[in-house]
Amino acid sequence: xxxxxxISFLVLTLTFLxxxxxxxxxxxxxxxxxxxxxxxxxxxxxxxxxxxxALSLFIGQYDFIYDLNIMEPIIIFVLAALVFILNNxxxxxxxxxxxxxxxxxxxxxFVPDTYVLNEHLHYVWLNKLSVAAIFLLLTLxxxxxxxxxxxxxIQTFYVGIGIFLLGLFSATSLLIGLWGGALAGxxxxxxxxxxxxSRLNVTxxxxxxxSIIVVWLMIKNGQESSLSCSVVFGLYFIAEAAIxxxxxxxxxxxxxxxxxxxxxxxxxxRGLSAKSVETSIMKVLILMLIFGCLQIYAPNYYSIPIxxxxxxxxxxxxxLNWDVPRQTLKEMNKxxxxxxxxxxxxxxxxxxxx
Numbered sequence: 001x002x003x004x005x006x007i008s009f010l011v012l013t014l015t016f017l018x019x020x021x022x023x024x025x026x027x028x029x030x031x032x033x034x035x036x037x038x039x040x041x042x043x044x045x046x047x048x049x050x051x052x053x054a055l056s057l058f059i060g061q062y063d064f065i066y067d068l069n070i071m072e073p074i075i076i077f078v079l080a081a082l083v084f085i086l087n088n089x090x091x092x093x094x095x096x097x098x099x100x101x102x103x104x105x106x107x108x109x110f111v112p113d114t115y116v117l118n119e120h121l122h123y124v125w126l127n128k129l130s131v132a133a134i135f136l137l138l139t140l141x142x143x144x145x146x147x148x149x150x151x152x153x154i155q156t157f158y159v160g161i162g163i164f165l166l167g168l169f170s171a172t173s174l175l176i177g178l179w180g181g182a183l184a185g186x187x188x189x190x191x192x193x194x195x196x197x198s199r200l201n202v203t204x205x206x207x208x209x210x211s212i213i214v215v216w217l218m219i220k221n222g223q224e225s226s227l228s229c230s231v232v233f234g235l236y237f238i239a240e241a242a243i244x245x246x247x248x249x250x251x252x253x254x255x256x257x258x259x260x261x262x263x264x265x266x267x268x269x270r271g272l273s274a275k276s277v278e279t280s281i282m283k284v285l286i287l288m289l290i291f292g293c294l295q296i297y298a299p300n301y302y303s304i305p306i307x308x309x310x311x312x313x314x315x316x317x318x319x320l321n322w323d324v325p326r327q328t329l330k331e332m333n334k335x336x337x338x339x340x341x342x343x344x345x346x347x348x349x350x351x352x353x354x
Contacts, residue, residue, distance in 0.1 A: 007058045008178050015051040016185035019043060023189060027199040034203065038088070040193070041206035044186050045084070048213065049077050051182035055175060064173045065224050066112040073179075075110075079103040080212040087205035096208065097140060103212050104136035107219070115223055135215055138234075141241035142211035144258050147265035149198040150278040152207055153191040155237050158285040159214055160184030162233035162292050163221050171296045172224040179217060196274040228301045232292035232308045236285055239312045240264065263316040272322050280322075284315045 022043045026036055052073055061068045083099035086092045111128040121127045146152045160183030167177010193200040202210075218230035231238070244261035255261055260269075264277050291308045298304045 004059055004174075008055065008181075011051055011054050011058070012178070012181045012185050015047055015182050016189050019047045019186050020189040020192065022047075023193050023200060027193050033201070036199075037201045037203045037206070040190065040200040041084070041203065041209070044190055044206075045077075045081065045209065047186050048182060051186075052077070052179055055178045055182065059175045059178060061173065061175055063170075064175070066115060068175075068220075069110055072110045075106050076103065076212060076216045079106060080209045083212055084205050084209035087208045088203075100136055100139045100208070100212070103139065103216075104132040107135050107216065108132040112223070117227075131219060135219055138215045138218075138238065139208075139211040141245050142215065142237055143204055143207035144241040144244050144262060145237045145264070146202050146204065146207045147259040147262050148196075148268055148274050148277050149201060150191065150195045150274070151264055151281055152202050152210075153187050153194045154278070154282055154285060155234070156210060156214055157184050157187040157191060158289055159218060159230075159233045160187060162229065162289050163217060163226075165289075165293055166221065166226055166229055166296070169293070169296055171229065172221050172226045176217070176221050176224060180221070183214070183217065196278055226296070228298075228305050229292045229295045231305050232288055232295055235288050235305075235308055235312050236281065239309070239316060243316070263320045267319045267322055270320075270323060272319075276322075277319070280315075280319055284312065287311065 023040055026039045026043060029036060029039070056070070056073065079099065079102060083096065083103070086096035086099045108128050108131070111131050113124050113128075115127060115131075117127045117130050121130060143152075145155060160180045163172065163180025164177050164184055166172040167174050167180065190200070194202065214234075218234055219227075221227070221230045240262050243263075244258050247255040247261045248258045259265060264281065268274055268277050288308060291304050291311075295304045
């Protein structure tokens with residue numbers, strides 16, 4: 001067996017084991033829970049950085065489509081740390097989103113001039129700006145899936161394991177695939193302590209920070225011709241968080257809390273246990289993992305992601321209405337249209353009242 005594969009296996013195994021052991025002792029410390037959670041993320045972040053660095057050192061970038069600037073992952077980790085700090089300090093919480101903006105600006109700089117996100121975007125700067133804008137949007141909404149314990153951890157794990165499998169199938173750079181494996185290893189270890197009933201939780205500061213690394217890895221994977229696979233792996237958080245944030249844009253008072261707008265939190269509020277919510281999401285994430293890997297062999301970039309999106313929307317509807325008898329597609333559409341009309345009428349009333 002090639003030495004680089006042996007070294008990779010050792011690094012990923014040690015990443016999981018060391019993370020697990022450290023989190024075990026963090027969870028047992030006699031201190032306030034919020035302090036434990038912060039310490040847990042510091043462990044996760046440190047192990048990710050060390051494993052990314054070790055893998056970069058031993059594997060290199062011999063099979064990249066676009067050359068990797070060695071400063072890029074370092075700067076991404078520095079900016080993820082900055083976002084964590086800004087979200088942790090009371091004096092900077094309200095302007096913490098500037099950390100995401102700075103990270104998006106850094107990504108704009110690192111996107112290769114020859115990378116084409118969409119062939120209809122004829123200017124180099126427009127392709128790069130589109131990538132940076134997508135990155136900014138996804139990093140800003142990633143935290144909103146953190147309403148039910150265990151959910152953000154398993155989504156992070158499945159993004160990582162998906163990219164790792166692409167590396168094994170030679171559908172992306174081996175180094176990027178191994179970075180995905182490191183992400184999966186760290187968050188599998190964390191998930192053991194984060195699953196319901198959790199001993200360690202994900203703080204909002206941690207959720208904001210890890211979003212920088214997760215979304216960056218999805219985009220780097222996309223630059224290796226696997227963007228549609230990345231989209232499918234992250235489809236749960238994209239759909240769940242985007243819909244929740246979209247509801248906030250309405251003028252309806254009941255949608256002011258974005259975390260409460262998510263289907264997972266609403267299902268939990270309607271009596272579905274946190275463990276059942278978590279298990280249901282894990283099942284759909286396994287399905288997305290299969291779809292994402294099948295996308296490697298798809299004849300185009302759109303067929304499987306579109307089908308996966310339809311499945312995801314159906315799943316979210318079923319999750320929310322877990323206590324309602326199964327509806328036909330016609331009944332689901334009718335219910336959705338009625339809800340939209342009711343919301344529009346409420347917004348009109350608010351506008352007329354003002």
